[in-house]
Amino acid sequence: MLSLSKCCRPICRSLLSVSDSRIPQLNTQARHYAKARPPVVKSGRQGFMKGQKQINRLDSEDIEQAASKRKRYTMFVPMQANQLTHPLFESEQRDRRLQLQNFHPEILTEAVVSQGLAFSHNDKDPFRIFGLPRNLLVEYRILSKPCSVVRGVTIDVINRLDSANQEGSANHRLVFSGAPGCGKSVLLLQALQYCHARDWIVLYFPRTVNLVNSTTSYTYDPRTATYLQPVFAFQTLQRFLTVNEARLEQLRMQSDVELERRAMITAGTTLAELVKVGIREQALAPTILTAVLGELDKQTAFPVLLAIDDFQAMYCKTKYRHPHFARIQPYHLSMPRLLLEYAGGLKTFARGAVLGALSGTDTTFKLPLELAEALDLPTPPDSGPYAKRSRELQAYSKGLSRMDVPEALTVSEAAELFDIWSRDTALPAVPNDELFLAKYSESSGNARDFVWKGLLSTLTR
Known part of the structure; x- marks a missing residue:
């Protein structure tokens, strides 16, 4: 063993010398393969450190230049007004503004049917804070101002909302149905704007599909045996406070709310402060949202409107999966379950209404059998007397009223x-x-x- 090791020492030394001499060259070639750089001169004891600093500085400069070039070519930058020299922009139509009367509750009568009204320009308007369905969002970006045409069915919905102003939501749970594209989402938006202008507390879900399509995080809560959605609940609380802060400041809690770690929010706290607790700590957002709606059930100072687009999505199996990889039912998720309780009448507002609009935009969440039978709509082809039905979904759809939207414009x-x-x-x-x-x-x-x-x-x- 000793003689073998002595024989191998010169060979190993030669290999190490060769590898040591080649490693810096290979690294230098790899660094300068993409872009030729002047060679780094190393002198003195600190030559290697100076060369390394110069290489790092060059790398950072290249990264900044690439980022600025990518930002310059991919980001949309509007042109200046003085650069719009084409005759198209200098025509007389440039000065013509879309002049429409504002959408105001006092003028919404039979006299304004078939007339276009513009929504008010306010940073705290519900449709600006809660969002819009995708088609309406694109239309309002093309138009110079958001607007809609008042139809006969709009007046019918407003009359129902006026009667719900002094009554509970148990008897005012409407679902808009009709052919695809007939205007159900616009009708729901008109009802939302009307209630907000009449000093209602409003909560709007323009894309309820996002509650069940597995696009937001969820965690299992062993205390309630349901899956919580803290991120979506947190965003809902933020938007809800922005739209209704002035009204929530006037309402106070009537009972204590117990939180985790033996914390408690005592009665007498304003609802605005209760919402801010859920905004400050995202993990508490689902509990706070349930508590806020529970407090709105009891108060009678302001009527409450719960508007839900893509209404049928809450009654379909979600795309979320539990640990055994089976699809989670909607009533096992915190957000859909909360909305289902108000839609089904298990929880009601002392003053207010619940409005929903069916949508066929997302074909993965079609109208389920239980909801179709509750609304007396055509059932799916594979349904029949022996088709399996969910008792839970039948309970959540009990008592819903249908309002048909005309298929065609006059x-x-x-x-x-x-x-x-x-x-x-x-x-x-x-x-x-x-x-x-x-x-x-x-x-x-x-x-x-x-x-x-x-x-x-x-x-x-």
């Missing part, structure tokens, strides 16, 4: 909508009766198709 309603888009310079063609009748016939009077497949399709020609 000629006067479509004409007003056509006039709004043409006055807002959204049509490249000259607006005339022939163009209007052609687009109205092509869409069969459907509100969404009239805008997207009719009016906006002229932009691609």
Whole structure:
């Protein structure tokens, strides 16, 4: 063993010398492969450290230059007004603003049916804070101001809300149904804006599909044997406080709220302070949201509106999975369960209403059998007397009332909508009766198709 080790020592020394001499060259080549740099001169004892600092400085400069170039080419930067020299921007239409009367509760009568009204420009408007369905969001970004056409069904909903102002929500749980694109989401938005202007406390869920499509985090709570959604509850509390802070400051808790770690919020605290507790600590947001709605059940100072778009999604199996990889039922998630309790009448507001709108935009969450039978709507083809039904979902859908939205716009309603888009310079063609009748016939009077497949399709020609 000794003789073997002595024989191997020269070979090992030669290998180590060769490897040591090649390692710096390989590293230098790897660093300068992408971009040629001047060689780093090493001198003295600190030569290596100076060279390393120079390399690090060059790397940081390249990273900053690449980031600035990527930001310059990928970020949308609007042009300055003085750069818009094309005749299109200098025409007389540039000074023409979309002049519409504001959407105000006092003028919402039969006299304004088939008339376009603009929503007020306020940073705390519900549709600006809670958000909008995707189609409406894109439309309002194209138009110079958000607006809608008052229809006959709008007046019917307002009359129901006026009666719910002094009554409980047990008898005022409406679900808007109708053909896809007939205007259910717009009708729900009009009801939301009306209630907010009439000094209601409003809570709006424009995309309820996000509660059940596994896009937000969830944790299991052994205390309640349900899955909590703290992030979504936290965001809901933030938006709810922004819209209703002035009203929540006037309401005080009527009972104590027990939190974790033996903490307690005593009675007499304002509801605004209760909401802020859930905003300060995200883990407590689901508990605080349940407590806030529980306090709103008892008070009678302000009516409460709970508006839910994509209403049918709460009654479908969610895309969340439990540890055995089976899909979680909606009533086992904290947020859908809370909404289902108010929709099914298990919890009610002393003053207020619950409104929902069915949607077929997301085909993975279709109308379930239990909800279709409760609303007396056509059932799925595979349903029958022997089809399996969920008793829990039947209980949550009991007592719901259906309100049908007309499938087609009337000629006067479509004409007003056509006039709004043409006055807002959204049509490249000259607006005339022939163009209007052609687009109205092509869409069969459907509100969404009239805008997207009719009016906006002229932009691609």
